[in-house]
Amino acid sequence: MNEKILSLLKSARTSKQFTQKFVAEKLGVKGNTIGNYENGITEPDIDTFVKLCNLYEINYSDVLETAYGHPQDENNISIHEKELIKKYRQLTAEQQGAIENSIDYYIKANMKDESTENGEDPFENKVG
Structure with a gap:
């Protein structure tokens, strides 16, 4: 075992x-x-x-x-992720919004790290 x-x-x-x-x-x-x-x-x-x-x-x-371990798909989340969801649900709507903004910020920061080779800036406002 x-x-x-x-x-x-x-x-x-x-x-x-x-x-x-x-x-x-x-x-x-x-x-x-x-x-x-x-x-x-x-x-x-x-x-x-x-x-x-x-x-x-x-x-x-x-x-x-x-x-x-667990498969990496949307329908199967880890124990740690389940605990984070429980904590998130205990927050006020305003606090949840702040968490969501933080997540978006870090995702953009990671994208910027990955895209610096081609010069793109994910923090730059792009006008269509």
Whole structure:
């Protein structure tokens, strides 16, 4: 199993202050099974993986996304991007406008960096 997944599962367990024994009892597995999972000696099957995520109150798809990354398309955003959206939605309309203006500024700045070779200035007002 991917080392990031093992680390995330162990971290989730310890953040809940669950012992390996407690988790094993909850899942109905032998006492050393959880330690074997966390050390990469054995792997949980998919059902057990989902049960671990449920017990730790973490989303299994988020764990997989964090471990393996995500496709770069508009319909699949990262955990970090989801958190930014949550924060953005807590802002007033005026604050959201300021954030949007900042994003536009930085996009233009990046375009300027990329276009300095051909002399274009994205900050220059262009009249049709």
